Structure formats: structure tokens, C-alpha cells
Amino acid sequence: MAGRHRRYAAGRAVLAVLTALGALAGAAQAEAAPAAASHKRVRVAPGVTYEEFDIKAAKGVAHAHVLKVDLGNPQVRVDLLYPGAVASRAQVSRMADAQGAVAGVNGDFFNISEAQHPGVEATGASVGPAVAAGQALKAAVPNGQRFGPALPPDATTEDVFGVGSDGRARLDRLALDGSIRTADVELPLGGLNQYALPVGSVGAFTSAWGSASRVRATCGTDTDRAAPCSTDTHEVTVRDGKVVSAAGTPGSGAIDAWTTVLVGREAGAQQLRKLATGDAVEVEHRLVAATSGTAYRLALGGYPVLTGGKPLPGLDDTASAVRTAVGIAEDGRRVLLLALDGAAAYRSGLTIAEVASAMRRLGSDDAFSLDGGGSSTLVARKAGASAVSVLNHPSGGAERAVPNGIGVFSGS
Incomplete structure (x- = not known):
């Protein structure tokens, strides 16, 4: 998809400007509820806020960037960010601007390389199902064909985070x-x-x-x-x-x-x-x-890490990395989008078990892991801007092109 154009220094400058304005939250440890760092926050748009805080993890301090999205606000909706084709990739910032989103994060894991098959090109297509604006774009690949870390027990490539035609977010499976x-x-x-x-x-x-x-x-x-x-x-x-x-x-x-x-x-x-x-x-x-019987207007793949306020059994608690996740609160009427910072000081990141714990402390009843590492990206519009800015530091030093993401839209 699109070329890489944002550098580490640019992302750092974005955060420096926001901090100078006094709009960013201070540091907070995971042992205390992250809400303690929420006294100062940025209002991105009606029903959409952004904040950041530190999380003290087993292997060091991680830095979290969080979007809180009120789906109960009639001006707010979320939908799939994608570059217009399943087998294609683009940077989250470019997809958000092209579709008019005020904020967003990266989405599903994807077919990133084909070293095992000489002469075969990677497609860039995502692993799981994808639904955009109510239209089914693709289905899930077999479990053994997925890219990304090993799935937790009982998870499958058909697992999705979605928002139904009723406007409520939920976890489900799409076959x-x-x-x-x-x-x-x-x-x-x-x-x-x-x-x-x-x-x-x-x-x-x-x-x-x-x-x-x-x-x-x-x-x-x-x-x-x-x-x-x-x-x-x-x-x-x-x-x-x-x-x-x-x-x-x-x-x-x-x-x-x-x-x-x-x-x-x-x-x-x-x-x-x-x-x-x-x-x-x-x-x-x-x-x-599989479970809700609802029609989805947005759905994308990943895997669940928290259901009913409880971490899934068997979550990995050893491998730390930069992560992206989405949480669901208030019976599907609130969505929390988290992306960790990939700057060198924070690159130890979180384990999947720690992600589940962090999302629960943020108030999520259910949470879903998305692609991480160099893909982890969170974007939002600054006050008065007509385009989004990257608010975390992508761990590769620049935005990675990805197949899809979750876009946040606000307006009549």
C-alpha cells in the first residue's frame, strides 16, 4: 500500500507538542487503575478522547496510548479502515485521512512474507474475516495458515471484534x-x-x-x-x-x-x-x-484475551512485545483502543497476559488482541487539524503499511 513517511522524530515531536499544551496525562503504574492518569485528557472529537500513561510491567515500563470511544453518542461510529482492496496495504494515517476518520489504530495480523515459498509474493491480506460498512470482504484462513503469535487455547482465525447493526460492540466468530x-x-x-x-x-x-x-x-x-x-x-x-x-x-x-x-x-x-x-x-x-446472530457493519480478526472481565486461560505470560488491542465496556456502548509505544525506552512492551490485565483495569469487560510489533499504530486529529497525526512511536521507526484497522468517525 502506501509508502512509509513518518519517522521516529516526527512522532516524538507530536507528543512533545501535545505535552507542552498540557493536554496529556501523567504516568501511572498498572498496579493502580490507569484511570488515575486520566485527570488530563485530549478531546479528539465529540464522544472521542485520547490519553496516555505508563504501565509498569514485568520486563520494564510500557507506555500506553488509549482512545476512548463512546458509541452511545449518536455522532460517533467505528468502521473498518482499509485501502480499498483486501490484498493491499497502507499506513493507518493515510487510510484514516482517506476515509475521514478522526482517529484509529491498526488491525488484524496479515500475510507479511513468503520466504518459505520462493517466487510467491506475499499478498498483504489479513488473516481473519473482514466486514466494512456492512459488506463482507473476506473470510478467515485455516488456523495453521495464520501469521502472528500462537493463538490462545480455543481461539480460532474466525474470532472477530465487531460492531453490529445495533451499534453495539462485541466479540464473536464469523464463519x-x-x-x-x-x-x-x-x-x-x-x-x-x-x-x-x-x-x-x-x-x-x-x-x-x-x-x-x-x-x-x-x-x-x-x-x-x-x-x-x-x-x-x-x-x-x-x-x-x-x-x-x-x-x-x-x-x-x-x-x-x-x-x-x-x-x-x-x-x-x-x-x-x-x-x-x-x-x-x-x-x-x-x-x-456464531454467537450473536447479528449483522455486522464492522468486523476484523485477531483473538480474544478477556471475556466477561476474566482473562482467557492459557494466555502467554512470558513473551513481551509492543501490542495493539481493543476493549469493550458498558455492554458494548464504549470501545477502548490501545496501542503501546514502540520507542526504545518502552520497547519491552507487555505480555498478552499483561495486555488482558491492562484492558480490564481500563474498564473493559471483553478485550481483543490485534497485530502488534512494528504494526502498532495509533492516530488522532489534533485540535484544529484536518489530518490525523501518529501519536505513538512505531517500533520500526516509521509507520508500517497494514491491511486494515479500526477507524473512529465523529460527526453528523
Whole structure:
């Protein structure tokens, strides 16, 4: 996506200016409620505030940047930040400005590299499901194909943070429910705009995917991301309900509206080879909520760390890193977006167990871990500004391009 343009010094200057204005909160230890550092805060927009504070952790002091978002305010909403295509990346600041957000953080883990598959390019697509403005963009890759730290016990790539059509935030799971119907057979749909398809399946790629190569979708297995790419693949292009072309290997390039490209591997490829030009094909797909039954207007992947005020069992308490997380409070009417600072003095960060504890002390009943490390980014508009500024120090020294994020919007 977009190029990297913000440097460590620039982020440092942003915080220095805010501090000089007396708008930033003082330091507070995690042992005391972070609210103790909330006497001074920045009002970003109606229903949106920003604050920062120190957290004393096992491996040093971490510095937290937090956005508090009141979804009960009729002027406030959150939605997915993304660069207009699933298989693409951009900096959070650029996505926020392009979509008119007043603040935001980075989102899901993503297909960042392909060192195990020579000649195959990383797609930049996210791991989990994604829903923007009520539209399902993609489904989740198999658990064994995810990028990022190991999942906690019982977590899956289908886990999402979302905001429903009722305007309330919640944690849920979104599973793909889809089918491919021809005159002779009905097949289950194994994927939607995913960088990795289950072994033996057929996946659908739409215009939402973008122009990246679809070869990566046939690499690895359900349990081993580094396994070789499949040698048994087939691709069929369906336009206006009829097959218009076929190829022995997945292709690339933008996909037109009213067009679906079906990619099959192994048994899925064998089924696609039975189709001929002109054959009628009907493809249907939707994302189904596992617990709430609600329709989501925003959803993105990661994994839960806190539910019902209690940390999930088995959370890692040894590996510390810079983190991003989202919390839910007040029965889904308040959202807390946290990104740690990646400056050298704070880079020891937090363990996932410490993230859960910090989010609970901030008042979250549920919390969800997003991508961290060099991806951790929090942006917000300063008073009178028309564009957002990066308020934390990205640990790589500049903003990383990421596939999506959570954007905060405020206004009529």
C-alpha cells in the first residue's frame, strides 16, 4: 500500500507538542487503575478522547496510548479502515485521512512474507474475516495458515471484534457459509478472498480482492503454512453466472464487477476441471455469526484475551512485545483502543497476559488482541487539524503499511 513517511522524530515531536499544551496525562503504574492518569485528557472529537500513561510491567515500563470511544453518542461510529482492496496495504494515517476518520489504530495480523515459498509474493491480506460498512470482504484462513503469535487455547482465525447493526460492540466468530452450484453438482465454498484456502477446496475471489496474484491461496496446508504450494490447481472465471474462461494455475489482476474467479486445489481443482465455457455457475457466500446472530457493519480478526472481565486461560505470560488491542465496556456502548509505544525506552512492551490485565483495569469487560510489533499504530486529529497525526512511536521507526484497522468517525 502506501509508502512509509513518518519517522521516529516526527512522532516524538507530536507528543512533545501535545505535552507542552498540557493536554496529556501523567504516568501511572498498572498496579493502580490507569484511570488515575486520566485527570488530563485530549478531546479528539465529540464522544472521542485520547490519553496516555505508563504501565509498569514485568520486563520494564510500557507506555500506553488509549482512545476512548463512546458509541452511545449518536455522532460517533467505528468502521473498518482499509485501502480499498483486501490484498493491499497502507499506513493507518493515510487510510484514516482517506476515509475521514478522526482517529484509529491498526488491525488484524496479515500475510507479511513468503520466504518459505520462493517466487510467491506475499499478498498483504489479513488473516481473519473482514466486514466494512456492512459488506463482507473476506473470510478467515485455516488456523495453521495464520501469521502472528500462537493463538490462545480455543481461539480460532474466525474470532472477530465487531460492531453490529445495533451499534453495539462485541466479540464473536464469523464463519463462511457458501456454495457453488452447477447443473450437475453443488459444492461447498471453501474460501472468500483469502490468501490461503483449505486443502481440497474451492475458493471465490471477487473485485474486493484487488489485483494481487491468487497463487498464494494454493500454498501450504491447513496445519502447516510453510508446506509447498499445491501442484494440482485450476481456476475458472465466472461472469454474469456463466463460465467465460479457465486456466491451469491461479492468475492475477483486477477482477471486474459481476465477476467471480474460482480457484481450486486438489479435489477442488478436479471439480473445476469439469466445467466448460458457457456452463452456468451460481456462487453464493455470506459470513455467519456464531454467537450473536447479528449483522455486522464492522468486523476484523485477531483473538480474544478477556471475556466477561476474566482473562482467557492459557494466555502467554512470558513473551513481551509492543501490542495493539481493543476493549469493550458498558455492554458494548464504549470501545477502548490501545496501542503501546514502540520507542526504545518502552520497547519491552507487555505480555498478552499483561495486555488482558491492562484492558480490564481500563474498564473493559471483553478485550481483543490485534497485530502488534512494528504494526502498532495509533492516530488522532489534533485540535484544529484536518489530518490525523501518529501519536505513538512505531517500533520500526516509521509507520508500517497494514491491511486494515479500526477507524473512529465523529460527526453528523
